[in-house]
Amino acid sequence: MFIKLLVGSLKSNAIKFFGILIILLCQPGFGQQITTPGNQNIPANKQNYNAITGTYSLSGYDASIEYQLAITVTGNASATLSINTTTGLDISGNLNFPSSFSGFEEIYFKGTIAEIEAALNSISVSSTSVLSGQIKIQTYIYPYKQNTFFNPKNGHAYEVVANSNISWLNAKSASENTSFGGETGYLVTVTSQDEHDFTYKLDKSYWLGASDADSEGVWEWVTGPEAGTQFWSGNANGSSIDGLFNLWSDKGTDQPNNYGSGEDYAGFYRPDEYFGWRDYEESSGEIYGYVIEYGTSTDTTGMNSSLNNVQASEVTLTQKGFLSDATLEEIPAYEKTGAAITPSLNLTYNGTSLVKDTDYTVSFSNNINVGTASVSITGIGNY
Ligand SMILES: [Ca+2]
Ligand SMILES: [Ca+2]
Numbered sequence: 001m002f003i004k005l006l007v008g009s010l011k012s013n014a015i016k017f018f019g020i021l022i023i024l025l026c027q028p029g030f031g032q033q034i035t036t037p038g039n040q041n042i043p044a045n046k047q048n049y050n051a052i053t054g055t056y057s058l059s060g061y062d063a064s065i066e067y068q069l070a071i072t073v074t075g076n077a078s079a080t081l082s083i084n085t086t087t088g089l090d091i092s093g094n095l096n097f098p099s100s101f102s103g104f105e106e107i108y109f110k111g112t113i114a115e116i117e118a119a120l121n122s123i124s125v126s127s128t129s130v131l132s133g134q135i136k137i138q139t140y141i142y143p144y145k146q147n148t149f150f151n152p153k154n155g156h157a158y159e160v161v162a163n164s165n166i167s168w169l170n171a172k173s174a175s176e177n178t179s180f181g182g183e184t185g186y187l188v189t190v191t192s193q194d195e196h197d198f199t200y201k202l203d204k205s206y207w208l209g210a211s212d213a214d215s216e217g218v219w220e221w222v223t224g225p226e227a228g229t230q231f232w233s234g235n236a237n238g239s240s241i242d243g244l245f246n247l248w249s250d251k252g253t254d255q256p257n258n259y260g261s262g263e264d265y266a267g268f269y270r271p272d273e274y275f276g277w278r279d280y281e282e283s284s285g286e287i288y289g290y291v292i293e294y295g296t297s298t299d300t301t302g303m304n305s306s307l308n309n310v311q312a313s314e315v316t317l318t319q320k321g322f323l324s325d326a327t328l329e330e331i332p333a334y335e336k337t338g339a340a341i342t343p344s345l346n347l348t349y350n351g352t353s354l355v356k357d358t359d360y361t362v363s364f365s366n367n368i369n370v371g372t373a374s375v376s377i378t379g380i381g382n383y
Contacts, residue, residue, distance in 0.1 A: 050124035076133035085122035155305030156295030181307025
Protein backbone atom coordinates (compact mmCIF):
# COMPACT_ATOMS: atom_id res chain seq x y z
CA MET A 1 0.00 0.00 0.00
CA PHE A 2 2.78 2.45 0.84
CA ILE A 3 4.46 1.69 -2.50
CA LYS A 4 1.51 3.18 -4.37
CA LEU A 5 1.59 6.20 -2.14
CA LEU A 6 5.29 6.76 -2.79
CA VAL A 7 5.00 6.38 -6.54
CA GLY A 8 2.09 8.74 -6.58
CA SER A 9 3.80 11.54 -4.71
CA LEU A 10 7.52 11.91 -3.95
CA LYS A 11 9.46 10.34 -6.80
CA SER A 12 13.12 10.95 -5.98
CA ASN A 13 12.73 10.91 -2.21
CA ALA A 14 10.49 7.90 -2.48
CA ILE A 15 13.34 5.61 -3.49
CA LYS A 16 15.39 6.48 -0.43
CA PHE A 17 12.41 6.16 1.86
CA PHE A 18 11.53 2.81 0.36
CA GLY A 19 15.06 1.57 1.07
CA ILE A 20 14.79 2.50 4.72
CA LEU A 21 11.48 0.72 5.03
CA ILE A 22 12.95 -2.43 3.50
CA ILE A 23 15.69 -2.49 6.11
CA LEU A 24 13.17 -2.22 8.91
CA LEU A 25 10.89 -4.83 7.38
CA CYS A 26 13.83 -7.23 7.01
CA GLN A 27 14.43 -7.25 10.73
CA PRO A 28 11.58 -9.34 12.10
CA GLY A 29 13.82 -9.97 15.10
CA PHE A 30 13.29 -6.39 16.15
CA GLY A 31 11.55 -6.35 19.50
CA GLN A 32 11.77 -10.10 19.98
CA GLN A 33 13.51 -10.99 23.16
CA ILE A 34 14.54 -14.07 25.10
CA THR A 35 15.15 -13.80 28.81
CA THR A 36 16.93 -16.88 30.13
CA PRO A 37 17.58 -18.45 33.51
CA GLY A 38 20.93 -17.12 34.73
CA ASN A 39 24.15 -19.10 34.64
CA GLN A 40 24.17 -21.26 37.74
CA ASN A 41 25.63 -24.20 39.62
CA ILE A 42 23.83 -27.50 39.51
CA PRO A 43 24.64 -30.78 41.26
CA ALA A 44 26.96 -33.20 39.42
CA ASN A 45 26.05 -36.83 38.82
CA LYS A 46 22.33 -36.18 38.62
CA GLN A 47 19.69 -37.81 36.48
CA ASN A 48 16.61 -35.81 35.56
CA TYR A 49 17.65 -32.71 37.47
CA ASN A 50 14.82 -30.27 36.88
CA ALA A 51 15.45 -27.55 39.41
CA ILE A 52 17.09 -24.99 37.13
CA THR A 53 16.68 -21.64 38.85
CA GLY A 54 14.84 -18.96 36.88
CA THR A 55 12.72 -19.14 33.78
CA TYR A 56 12.80 -18.56 30.04
CA SER A 57 10.59 -15.71 28.98
CA LEU A 58 9.86 -14.95 25.31
CA SER A 59 8.42 -11.59 24.37
CA GLY A 60 7.64 -9.66 21.21
CA TYR A 61 6.94 -12.75 19.10
CA ASP A 62 4.01 -13.21 16.73
CA ALA A 63 1.45 -15.36 18.53
CA SER A 64 -0.31 -16.22 15.26
CA ILE A 65 2.55 -18.13 13.60
CA GLU A 66 4.64 -21.18 14.44
CA TYR A 67 8.31 -21.09 15.25
CA GLN A 68 11.05 -23.67 15.06
CA LEU A 69 13.20 -24.24 18.10
CA ALA A 70 16.64 -25.83 17.99
CA ILE A 71 18.22 -26.83 21.31
CA THR A 72 21.71 -28.19 21.76
CA VAL A 73 23.65 -29.17 24.83
CA THR A 74 27.45 -28.94 24.69
CA GLY A 75 30.35 -29.03 27.12
CA ASN A 76 30.12 -32.00 29.43
CA ALA A 77 30.11 -34.98 27.06
CA SER A 78 27.77 -37.04 29.22
CA ALA A 79 25.07 -34.37 29.54
CA THR A 80 21.71 -34.84 27.88
CA LEU A 81 18.48 -32.89 28.11
CA SER A 82 14.84 -33.84 28.26
CA ILE A 83 11.75 -31.72 27.65
CA ASN A 84 8.92 -32.68 29.94
CA THR A 85 6.14 -30.39 28.70
CA THR A 86 5.59 -31.19 25.03
CA THR A 87 1.99 -30.08 24.57
CA GLY A 88 1.39 -28.86 21.02
CA LEU A 89 4.97 -29.43 19.88
CA ASP A 90 5.54 -31.11 16.51
CA ILE A 91 8.77 -33.06 16.05
CA SER A 92 7.65 -35.02 12.99
CA GLY A 93 9.38 -32.92 10.33
CA ASN A 94 12.89 -33.26 11.68
CA LEU A 95 14.37 -35.48 8.91
CA ASN A 96 17.29 -37.42 10.44
CA PHE A 97 17.74 -35.30 13.55
CA PRO A 98 16.92 -36.90 16.92
CA SER A 99 13.22 -37.50 17.34
CA SER A 100 12.78 -38.03 21.08
CA PHE A 101 12.08 -35.35 23.65
CA SER A 102 14.08 -37.24 26.26
CA GLY A 103 17.80 -37.82 26.53
CA PHE A 104 18.84 -35.71 23.53
CA GLU A 105 21.93 -33.65 22.72
CA GLU A 106 20.21 -31.75 19.94
CA ILE A 107 16.60 -31.43 18.88
CA TYR A 108 14.37 -29.51 16.44
CA PHE A 109 10.64 -29.03 16.78
CA LYS A 110 7.95 -26.50 15.99
CA GLY A 111 5.20 -24.91 18.03
CA THR A 112 3.59 -21.64 18.95
CA ILE A 113 5.71 -19.27 20.97
CA ALA A 114 3.67 -20.08 24.12
CA GLU A 115 4.20 -23.81 23.61
CA ILE A 116 7.92 -23.29 23.05
CA GLU A 117 8.20 -21.15 26.18
CA ALA A 118 6.47 -23.87 28.23
CA ALA A 119 8.84 -26.47 26.75
CA LEU A 120 11.92 -24.43 27.62
CA ASN A 121 10.69 -24.10 31.20
CA SER A 122 10.37 -27.87 31.52
CA ILE A 123 13.95 -28.81 30.62
CA SER A 124 15.63 -31.38 32.84
CA VAL A 125 19.34 -32.22 32.73
CA SER A 126 21.01 -35.59 33.12
CA SER A 127 24.72 -36.02 33.61
CA THR A 128 26.93 -38.78 34.93
CA SER A 129 30.10 -36.76 34.73
CA VAL A 130 32.70 -35.68 37.24
CA LEU A 131 32.70 -32.38 39.09
CA SER A 132 33.21 -28.93 37.65
CA GLY A 133 31.92 -29.88 34.23
CA GLN A 134 30.20 -27.13 32.29
CA ILE A 135 26.96 -27.76 30.48
CA LYS A 136 25.88 -25.16 27.95
CA ILE A 137 22.26 -25.12 26.86
CA GLN A 138 21.89 -23.22 23.61
CA THR A 139 18.57 -22.36 22.01
CA TYR A 140 17.79 -20.90 18.59
CA ILE A 141 14.33 -19.67 17.66
CA TYR A 142 13.21 -18.70 14.17
CA PRO A 143 9.95 -18.56 12.22
CA TYR A 144 9.04 -22.08 11.12
CA LYS A 145 9.86 -22.89 7.51
CA GLN A 146 9.37 -26.46 6.35
CA ASN A 147 12.55 -28.54 6.10
CA THR A 148 14.74 -25.64 7.23
CA PHE A 149 17.29 -26.25 9.97
CA PHE A 150 19.67 -23.93 11.78
CA ASN A 151 23.22 -25.22 12.25
CA PRO A 152 24.72 -23.98 15.54
CA LYS A 153 28.24 -24.85 14.39
CA ASN A 154 28.32 -22.05 11.83
CA GLY A 155 25.17 -19.98 12.27
CA HIS A 156 23.83 -20.94 8.83
CA ALA A 157 20.43 -22.41 7.93
CA TYR A 158 19.78 -25.22 5.43
CA GLU A 159 16.58 -25.83 3.51
CA VAL A 160 15.97 -29.20 1.89
CA VAL A 161 13.94 -29.06 -1.32
CA ALA A 162 12.67 -32.37 -2.72
CA ASN A 163 12.73 -32.20 -6.51
CA SER A 164 14.07 -35.32 -8.12
CA ASN A 165 14.03 -34.02 -11.68
CA ILE A 166 15.73 -30.69 -11.21
CA SER A 167 18.98 -30.05 -13.04
CA TRP A 168 22.03 -28.68 -11.24
CA LEU A 169 21.76 -25.35 -13.09
CA ASN A 170 18.08 -24.95 -12.21
CA ALA A 171 18.74 -25.92 -8.59
CA LYS A 172 21.47 -23.30 -8.41
CA SER A 173 19.28 -20.52 -9.79
CA ALA A 174 16.26 -21.58 -7.68
CA SER A 175 18.45 -21.40 -4.57
CA GLU A 176 19.56 -17.89 -5.46
CA ASN A 177 15.93 -16.76 -5.83
CA THR A 178 15.12 -17.43 -2.19
CA SER A 179 16.02 -15.74 1.06
CA PHE A 180 15.83 -16.46 4.77
CA GLY A 181 16.71 -14.22 7.66
CA GLY A 182 17.56 -11.37 5.29
CA GLU A 183 20.18 -13.40 3.37
CA THR A 184 20.01 -14.70 -0.19
CA GLY A 185 20.20 -18.47 -0.54
CA TYR A 186 22.83 -20.46 -2.41
CA LEU A 187 23.30 -24.08 -3.40
CA VAL A 188 24.89 -25.71 -0.35
CA THR A 189 28.66 -25.67 0.12
CA VAL A 190 30.18 -28.22 2.48
CA THR A 191 33.53 -26.90 3.60
CA SER A 192 34.31 -28.66 6.89
CA GLN A 193 33.80 -31.97 8.67
CA ASP A 194 31.36 -30.24 11.03
CA GLU A 195 29.33 -28.95 8.12
CA HIS A 196 29.37 -32.40 6.55
CA ASP A 197 28.20 -34.03 9.79
CA PHE A 198 25.28 -31.61 9.87
CA THR A 199 24.28 -31.77 6.20
CA TYR A 200 24.55 -35.55 6.15
CA LYS A 201 21.56 -35.66 8.50
CA LEU A 202 19.50 -33.95 5.80
CA ASP A 203 19.50 -37.31 4.00
CA LYS A 204 19.24 -38.38 0.36
CA SER A 205 21.30 -37.32 -2.62
CA TYR A 206 21.24 -33.64 -3.36
CA TRP A 207 23.20 -31.16 -5.40
CA LEU A 208 26.26 -29.40 -4.02
CA GLY A 209 27.47 -25.97 -5.15
CA ALA A 210 30.65 -27.41 -6.72
CA SER A 211 31.50 -27.76 -10.39
CA ASP A 212 34.38 -28.24 -12.83
CA ALA A 213 32.32 -27.06 -15.81
CA ASP A 214 34.60 -24.08 -16.46
CA SER A 215 37.77 -26.17 -16.67
CA GLU A 216 37.89 -29.97 -16.52
CA GLY A 217 39.44 -31.16 -13.25
CA VAL A 218 39.40 -27.70 -11.66
CA TRP A 219 36.82 -28.31 -8.96
CA GLU A 220 35.59 -25.10 -7.39
CA TRP A 221 32.89 -24.05 -5.04
CA VAL A 222 30.85 -21.83 -7.33
CA THR A 223 28.14 -20.63 -4.93
CA GLY A 224 27.81 -18.72 -1.68
CA PRO A 225 30.64 -17.06 0.23
CA GLU A 226 33.12 -19.65 -1.13
CA ALA A 227 32.34 -18.95 -4.82
CA GLY A 228 35.54 -19.07 -6.87
CA THR A 229 37.47 -21.22 -4.38
CA GLN A 230 39.16 -24.24 -5.95
CA PHE A 231 39.31 -27.13 -3.47
CA TRP A 232 40.29 -30.09 -5.71
CA SER A 233 42.57 -30.61 -8.68
CA GLY A 234 42.11 -33.48 -11.14
CA ASN A 235 39.59 -36.25 -11.09
CA ALA A 236 39.89 -39.53 -9.15
CA ASN A 237 43.30 -39.71 -7.48
CA GLY A 238 43.56 -35.95 -7.76
CA SER A 239 44.55 -33.79 -4.83
CA SER A 240 43.00 -31.25 -2.53
CA ILE A 241 44.04 -27.64 -2.86
CA ASP A 242 45.59 -26.13 0.27
CA GLY A 243 44.18 -29.01 2.30
CA LEU A 244 40.64 -27.73 1.78
CA PHE A 245 37.88 -30.06 2.88
CA ASN A 246 36.49 -32.53 0.38
CA LEU A 247 34.59 -35.76 0.71
CA TRP A 248 34.71 -37.50 -2.63
CA SER A 249 33.51 -41.06 -2.36
CA ASP A 250 36.30 -43.53 -1.53
CA LYS A 251 38.54 -40.67 -0.46
CA GLY A 252 38.91 -39.38 -4.01
CA THR A 253 40.21 -42.67 -5.46
CA ASP A 254 36.93 -43.45 -7.19
CA GLN A 255 35.24 -40.09 -7.63
CA PRO A 256 35.11 -37.67 -9.35
CA ASN A 257 35.55 -39.70 -12.53
CA ASN A 258 34.08 -37.50 -15.29
CA TYR A 259 32.29 -40.63 -16.47
CA GLY A 260 31.00 -41.13 -20.02
CA SER A 261 30.58 -37.94 -21.98
CA GLY A 262 31.61 -35.93 -18.94
CA GLU A 263 30.37 -35.09 -15.45
CA ASP A 264 30.92 -31.58 -14.17
CA TYR A 265 28.52 -31.12 -11.23
CA ALA A 266 28.91 -32.40 -7.68
CA GLY A 267 26.34 -33.98 -5.44
CA PHE A 268 25.97 -36.33 -2.51
CA TYR A 269 26.31 -39.95 -3.62
CA ARG A 270 23.31 -42.05 -2.46
CA PRO A 271 24.05 -41.97 1.29
CA ASP A 272 22.49 -45.36 1.91
CA GLU A 273 24.98 -47.05 -0.40
CA TYR A 274 28.04 -44.84 -0.74
CA PHE A 275 29.64 -42.35 1.59
CA GLY A 276 30.62 -38.99 0.18
CA TRP A 277 30.30 -37.06 -3.04
CA ARG A 278 30.48 -37.82 -6.74
CA ASP A 279 30.30 -35.93 -10.00
CA TYR A 280 27.17 -36.06 -12.15
CA GLU A 281 25.97 -34.84 -15.50
CA GLU A 282 23.83 -31.73 -15.33
CA SER A 283 20.79 -33.91 -14.59
CA SER A 284 20.63 -37.27 -12.90
CA GLY A 285 17.94 -39.70 -11.82
CA GLU A 286 19.97 -40.35 -8.67
CA ILE A 287 19.45 -36.82 -7.38
CA TYR A 288 16.51 -36.31 -5.02
CA GLY A 289 16.66 -32.52 -4.90
CA TYR A 290 18.81 -29.76 -3.52
CA VAL A 291 19.73 -27.98 -0.32
CA ILE A 292 19.70 -24.21 -0.05
CA GLU A 293 22.18 -22.74 2.40
CA TYR A 294 21.62 -19.35 4.02
CA GLY A 295 24.24 -17.43 5.97
CA THR A 296 27.67 -15.89 5.61
CA SER A 297 28.92 -15.71 9.20
CA THR A 298 31.95 -17.72 10.31
CA ASP A 299 30.95 -17.81 13.98
CA THR A 300 31.29 -21.36 15.31
CA THR A 301 28.86 -21.03 18.21
CA GLY A 302 25.75 -19.91 16.35
CA MET A 303 25.46 -17.09 18.88
CA ASN A 304 26.29 -14.41 16.31
CA SER A 305 24.52 -15.62 13.21
CA SER A 306 24.20 -13.23 10.29
CA LEU A 307 20.58 -14.42 9.90
CA ASN A 308 18.42 -11.69 11.37
CA ASN A 309 15.41 -13.89 12.14
CA VAL A 310 17.25 -16.22 14.53
CA GLN A 311 17.33 -15.38 18.23
CA ALA A 312 20.00 -17.28 20.14
CA SER A 313 20.45 -17.82 23.86
CA GLU A 314 22.91 -19.65 26.05
CA VAL A 315 22.82 -20.73 29.68
CA THR A 316 25.88 -22.22 31.40
CA LEU A 317 25.34 -24.75 34.17
CA THR A 318 28.45 -25.52 36.24
CA GLN A 319 28.38 -28.85 38.02
CA LYS A 320 29.14 -28.85 41.72
CA GLY A 321 29.10 -31.58 44.33
CA PHE A 322 26.29 -30.52 46.65
CA LEU A 323 27.15 -31.45 50.24
CA SER A 324 23.51 -32.27 50.88
CA ASP A 325 24.22 -35.31 48.68
CA ALA A 326 27.33 -36.30 50.69
CA THR A 327 27.39 -39.01 53.34
CA LEU A 328 28.67 -38.22 56.84
CA GLU A 329 29.73 -41.23 58.89
CA GLU A 330 28.16 -41.16 62.34
CA ILE A 331 30.27 -39.30 64.93
CA PRO A 332 30.64 -41.34 68.15
CA ALA A 333 30.06 -39.90 71.63
CA TYR A 334 33.08 -38.37 73.34
CA GLU A 335 33.85 -38.00 77.06
CA LYS A 336 33.95 -34.50 78.40
CA THR A 337 37.53 -33.24 78.86
CA GLY A 338 36.85 -29.61 79.60
CA ALA A 339 38.36 -28.64 76.25
CA ALA A 340 36.54 -28.30 72.95
CA ILE A 341 36.11 -31.67 71.22
CA THR A 342 36.84 -31.49 67.45
CA PRO A 343 36.60 -34.97 65.94
CA SER A 344 37.79 -35.54 62.39
CA LEU A 345 34.95 -36.31 60.00
CA ASN A 346 34.53 -39.09 57.49
CA LEU A 347 32.66 -37.39 54.70
CA THR A 348 32.19 -39.01 51.27
CA TYR A 349 30.56 -37.84 48.05
CA ASN A 350 29.63 -40.39 45.44
CA GLY A 351 32.22 -42.79 46.88
CA THR A 352 35.02 -40.20 47.10
CA SER A 353 36.40 -39.16 50.51
CA LEU A 354 36.31 -35.41 50.95
CA VAL A 355 39.29 -33.51 52.32
CA LYS A 356 38.91 -30.89 55.04
CA ASP A 357 39.98 -27.41 53.96
CA THR A 358 40.13 -28.56 50.31
CA ASP A 359 36.55 -29.69 49.82
CA TYR A 360 34.91 -28.32 52.96
CA THR A 361 35.43 -26.30 56.11
CA VAL A 362 33.99 -27.26 59.46
CA SER A 363 32.97 -25.47 62.66
CA PHE A 364 31.75 -26.91 65.95
CA SER A 365 29.48 -25.52 68.64
CA ASN A 366 28.31 -26.72 72.09
CA ASN A 367 31.29 -29.10 72.04
CA ILE A 368 32.76 -28.51 75.53
CA ASN A 369 30.03 -29.42 78.03
CA VAL A 370 27.88 -32.53 78.29
CA GLY A 371 24.98 -32.50 75.83
CA THR A 372 24.52 -32.50 72.08
CA ALA A 373 27.26 -30.80 70.09
CA SER A 374 26.74 -29.43 66.61
CA VAL A 375 28.94 -29.51 63.54
CA SER A 376 28.49 -27.21 60.60
CA ILE A 377 30.06 -28.22 57.26
CA THR A 378 30.46 -25.74 54.37
CA GLY A 379 31.53 -26.77 50.89
CA ILE A 380 34.47 -25.08 49.14
CA GLY A 381 36.26 -25.72 45.84
CA ASN A 382 34.20 -28.19 43.83
CA TYR A 383 31.56 -28.48 46.59
CA1 LIG B 1 28.57 -23.92 3.65
CA1 LIG C 1 34.30 -33.04 -15.01
